[in-house]
Amino acid sequence: MKRIFLFLIAMSIGMMAHAQFGFPARTKQVYTSPDLKKAMKNYKTIAILPVGTQLSFKSQVPYLNERNQAIENTGLANQSRLYSYILPKSHRMKVEIQDIEKTNLLLLKSEMSSRLDQYTKEEIAKILGVDAILSGLYESYAFIREGQMKIDTASLSIKMPGTSTVVKNTLTLVLYDGQTGKQMWRFYDHDEQYTYISDYLIEQAVRSLPFIR
Numbered sequence: 565m566k567r568i569f570l571f572l573i574a575m576s577i578g579m580m581a582h583a584q585f586g587f588p589a590r591t592k593q594v595y596t597s598p599d600l601k602k603a604m605k606n607y608k609t610i611a612i613l614p615v616g617t618q619l620s621f622k623s624q625v626p627y628l629n630e631r632n633q634a635i636e637n638t639g640l641a642n643q644s645r646l647y648s649y650i651l652p653k654s655h656r657m658k659v660e661i662q663d664i665e666k667t668n669l670l671l672l673k674s675e676m677s678s679r680l681d682q683y684t685k686e687e688i689a690k691i692l693g694v695d696a697i698l699s700g701l702y703e704s705y706a707f708i709r710e711g712q713m714k715i716d717t718a719s720l721s722i723k724m725p726g727t728s729t730v731v732k733n734t735l736t737l738v739l740y741d742g743q744t745g746k747q748m749w750r751f752y753d754h755d756e757q758y759t760y761i762s763d764y765l766i767e768q769a770v771r772s773l774p775f776i777r
Contacts, residue, residue, distance in 0.1 A: 594772050595750040603741055603748055604659075604775060607695040610739075611662040612650075613671075613680060613688070615642035615700040640668075642702050645763065646737075649770040656777045662694055689742030696742050700769075703734040733762040737769050749774050 597603075617638040647664045654661065671677045674691045689697050707730055732754060739749040751769045755762055770776070 592753040592768065592772075593751070595747075596774065597746065597748045599746070600739075600748045600774060603696075607659045607775070609660045609662055609694045610696045610698060610775065611667045611689070611692045611694040612643055612646050612664055612698045613700070614639040614668065614677075615646070615702050616681075617642070618701070618703045620703075620705040638702060638704075642700065642766065643668075645766050646698070646700070646770065649766055650773070650776070653770070653776050657775050658777075659695075659775050662692065667692060685740040685745040686742065689740070694742055696748070697740045698737060698773075699740060700735065700737040704731055706731040730756060732756050733765055735762065735765040735769060739774065 615638075619638065643664055647661065650661055668677070670692050671680070671688075676683055676688065676691065680688065685697050685699070689695070733756070734754040735752070737751040738747050740746065741748050751772050753765055753768055755765055757764070
C-alpha cells in the first residue's frame with residue numbers, strides 16, 4: 565500500500581507539472597559532424613571541462629524564494645558525474661580521458677577557471693595539452709507550488725497540504741576539436757524531476773558519446 569501511495573503522489577505531481585507549467589515532452593537531439601570519424605583517428609586525450617550551470621528558482625512560498633547556496637557547485641559536481649560515468653567504460657575507448665583533478669589544476673594555474681567563456685576552445689585545449697574538449701551547459705528551472713493536493717482513486721482518497729517541487733533539467737554537451745575549435749558532436753536532452761541534479765540525463769549523454777564503443 566505504501567508503494568502504491570508514493571507512486572500515485574509522484575504520478576499526480578508530474579501530471580500537474582505538465583498541465584500547469586507546459587513542460588514539453590523529453591526530446592533527445594544528437595548532432596555528429598561529417599568530419600568526426602576522420603578527426604577521431606588523431607585523438608589521444610580528451611578533457612572534460614567543468615559544466616556551465618544556470619539555475620532558476622521560483623516559489624509561491626515567500627520564505628523559500630532564496631536559492632539554496634549549496635547548489636552553487638553544480639558545475640564541478642556535474643563534471644565529476646560525467647567523469648564517473650565515463651571512466652568505467654574506458655576499456656571500450658580508443659582515447660584517454662584526462663583526470664579531472666589535473667584538468668582543474670591546470671585551469672587554476674593558468675587563471676582560466678573562473679572565466680572559461682573568455683577563451684577559445686583551441687586556447688583551452690593547448691593549456692590542457694589535449695586533442696579535444698568536452699564542454700557542457702546544465703540548466704535547471706525549479707518551481708515550488710503551495711497548496712493542497714488531492715488524489716482520488718476507486719479505493720483511495722488522500723489530501724496532502726504543503727508544497728510540491730517540480731524541476732526541469734536541461735543538459736547540452738559539445739565535443740570540440742582542440743585544433744580548430746569546431747563542434748564535432750553535440751548532445752541535447754531534458755527531463756522533469758524533483759531535484760536539481762539529473763543523473764539520468766548524464767547517463768544518456770555518456771551512452772551517446774562517439775568515442776565510446
